[in-house]
Amino acid sequence: MSGPLVLGIETSCDETGIGIVRGRQLLSNTIASSMDEQARYGGVVPEVAARAHLEALQPSIEAALAEASVTLDDLDAVAVTSGPGLAGALMVGVGAAKALAVSLGKPLYAVNHLVGHIAADILTEDADRLEYPTVALLVSGGHTSLLLVRDLTSDVELLGETVDDAAGEAFDKVARVLGLPYPGGPEIDRAAAEGDPLAIRFPRGLSRASDMVEHRYDFSFSGLKTAVARWVEQREDAGEPVPVADVAASFREAVVDVLVTKALDACARHGVPRLLLGGGVIANRRLRDVALARAKAAGVTVRIPPLSLCTDNGAMIAALAAELISAGREPSTLAFGADSTLPVTEIQV
Amino acid sequence: MFLGIDTSLGTSVAVVEDDGVIVAEASSENPLGHAEVIGDLLARVVAESSAPLTHVAAGMGPGPFTGLRVGIAAARAFALGRGLPVVPVVSHDAVALGVLLRSALVDGLDSDSARFAVVTDARRREFAYSVYDGLDDDGLPVREVGPALVPRDDLDRVLADLDVPRLDAASVPATMVALMGARSVAAGREVAASEPLYLRAPDVTVGGARKRVGS
Numbered sequence: 159m160s161g162p163l164v165l166g167i168e169t170s171c172d173e174t175g176i177g178i179v180r181g182r183q184l185l186s187n188t189i190a191s192s193m194d195e196q197a198r199y200g201g202v203v204p205e206v207a208a209r210a211h212l213e214a215l216q217p218s219i220e221a222a223l224a225e226a227s228v229t230l231d232d233l234d235a236v237a238v239t240s241g242p243g244l245a246g247a248l249m250v251g252v253g254a255a256k257a258l259a260v261s262l263g264k265p266l267y268a269v270n271h272l273v274g275h276i277a278a279d280i281l282t283e284d285a286d287r288l289e290y291p292t293v294a295l296l297v298s299g300g301h302t303s304l305l306l307v308r309d310l311t312s313d314v315e316l317l318g319e320t321v322d323d324a325a326g327e328a329f330d331k332v333a334r335v336l337g338l339p340y341p342g343g344p345e346i347d348r349a350a351a352e353g354d355p356l357a358i359r360f361p362r363g364l365s366r367a368s369d370m371v372e373h374r375y376d377f378s379f380s381g382l383k384t385a386v387a388r389w390v391e392q393r394e395d396a397g398e399p400v401p402v403a404d405v406a407a408s409f410r411e412a413v414v415d416v417l418v419t420k421a422l423d424a425c426a427r428h429g430v431p432r433l434l435l436g437g438g439v440i441a442n443r444r445l446r447d448v449a450l451a452r453a454k455a456a457g458v459t460v461r462i463p464p465l466s467l468c469t470d471n472g473a474m475i476a477a478l479a480a481e482l483i484s485a486g487r488e489p490s491t492l493a494f495g496a497d498s499t500l501p502v503t504e505i506q507v
Numbered sequence: 508m509f510l511g512i513d514t515s516l517g518t519s520v521a522v523v524e525d526d527g528v529i530v531a532e533a534s535s536e537n538p539l540g541h542a543e544v545i546g547d548l549l550a551r552v553v554a555e556s557s558a559p560l561t562h563v564a565a566g567m568g569p570g571p572f573t574g575l576r577v578g579i580a581a582a583r584a585f586a587l588g589r590g591l592p593v594v595p596v597v598s599h600d601a602v603a604l605g606v607l608l609r610s611a612l613v614d615g616l617d618s619d620s621a622r623f624a625v626v627t628d629a630r631r632r633e634f635a636y637s638v639y640d641g642l643d644d645d646g647l648p649v650r651e652v653g654p655a656l657v658p659r660d661d662l663d664r665v666l667a668d669l670d671v672p673r674l675d676a677a678s679v680p681a682t683m684v685a686l687m688g689a690r691s692v693a694a695g696r697e698v699a700a701s702e703p704l705y706l707r708a709p710d711v712t713v714g715g716a717r718k719r720v721g722s
């Protein structure tokens with residue numbers, strides 16, 4: 159197996175990801191997270207994330223090179239996330255990537271973070287099975303997006319995205335309402351294990367018939383978060399104990415239900431019997447279980463990359479660049495910037 | 508041969524020889540857009556430098572954090588790519604060195620007096636300032652005070668107490684960052700720490716009691 163040797167740099171949120179790939183072969187996937195530090199604040203603080211990226215970059219690059227047993231001189235190209243993401247965090251990676259490329263005299267590919275999440279799937283062992291078109295559901299603390307991918311390097315369409323909080327953010331905020339620590343995803347999961355997901359019927363955002371015109375594939379989690387907080391407050395005000403397990407399970411069910419329902423609706427409406435899942439929230443077992451079961455019933459094949467490639471990482475950025483190189487794309491010019499709202503249609507900038 | 512990089516105000520990169528002769532220089536005065544311009548500026552000065560680089564001097568601030576980090580990240584990554592050491596420099600020191608080397612030409616500074624304060628915008632209604640008193644035997648500026656932050660309205664009173672004229676810097680020349688690096692290496696001295704001069708903790712409030720959503 160061969161292909162271009164690419165080092166990818168990812169700094170769009172709170173993980174400093176450095177990955178090295180040779181074509182579709184994963185050589186290293188080094189991730190330094192500032193999550194422990196963020197936990198003190200109960201969420202991702204952009205300035206804390208950006209400071210951590212600056213400190214983690216050089217050691218992470220060195221660790222990735224060592225793990226891959228390659229040197230910087232061996233590289234065919236450098237790749238970096240241009241957006242979307244936190245502007246100040248992205249800029250650290252962009253500045254480093256440009257300087258590294260100039261220093262080495264190597265081409266630089268600036269790519270889209272969300273499309274990178276899709277590219278993560280080609281690094282899996284059975285990558286030959288990846289077929290297009292596919293619907294992709296990307297869920298993390300920073301984004302919640304539904305995409306239609308006709309071609310990884312040339313044709314990705316945004317079907318819908320969250321209009322307020324990302325799903326991962328909703329987990330963090332509801333965890334706080336329930337007095338659980340950050341990050342909320344695993345905590346809600348743990349609390350929900352003993353709970354009844356049907357105990358409380360929390361609202362499904364943007365799921366009414368009237369929403370189907372303009373927001374059929376969009377998501378909204380801020381109303382859900384408020385509904386949970388209000389429900390808990392009413393219990394507390396009445397002097398009654400809060401059934402944390404039931405609240406956690408019912409909240410999680412509302413999130414999972416709306417994610418899976420909209421993803422499978424997109425598959426059906428576009429006649430695409432394939433669904434790719436990505437993003438850190440895919441670590442949530444209930445989401446995976448419900449997606450797999452309901453997709454099977456709908457005749458939709460589900461692909462889930464290994465979790466180490468679902469969370470933000472540099473390998474997916476390197477993989478996307480390697481595909482662009484293999485497709486004959488020219489490198490990015492050096493004038494691109496960090497674009498916090500980079501549209502998904504801009505696969506390379 | 509020193510590559511200097513500073514993004515504490517605009518974006519400036521330069522290559523100078525060990526004795527300070529400028530080989531190449533490229534800058535953008537734009538106080539934003541550091542990430543956009545840094546690559547082209549670097550490519551330009553590197554293309555104009557024939558002799559191999561030996562060190563990368565990095566302006567460590569003070570300066571607005573988001574832009575400042577772009578230059579430090581670039582300096583570290585460039586050095587990593589070539590296996591070169593990074594020489595950290597206080598950005599105000601580079602301004603002071605430039606002022607002292609051509610003090611007679613600078614408006615508002617009595618050329619007989621070597622004492623002055625370098626002042627830069629620190630955002631959030633604060634200035635960053637450092638006070639200097641001439642050059643030492645190694646040709647490096649002597650920093651008496653700072654870099655430190657002061658509320659904008661207090662700056663002139665603070666400088667009056669210190670009895671130094673105020674010199675507002677609109678840019679930090681990378682040529683002087685590189686020369687600071689060259690002189691400090693020649694003298695065998697470390698003139699700055701390897702961490703950014705943020706001078707401020709991240710602006711966050713640790714989550715307290717949760718807010719009520721109902722009435």
Ligand SMILES: [Zn+2]
Pocket residue numbers: 271275298300301437438469470
């Ligand atoms: Zn992501």
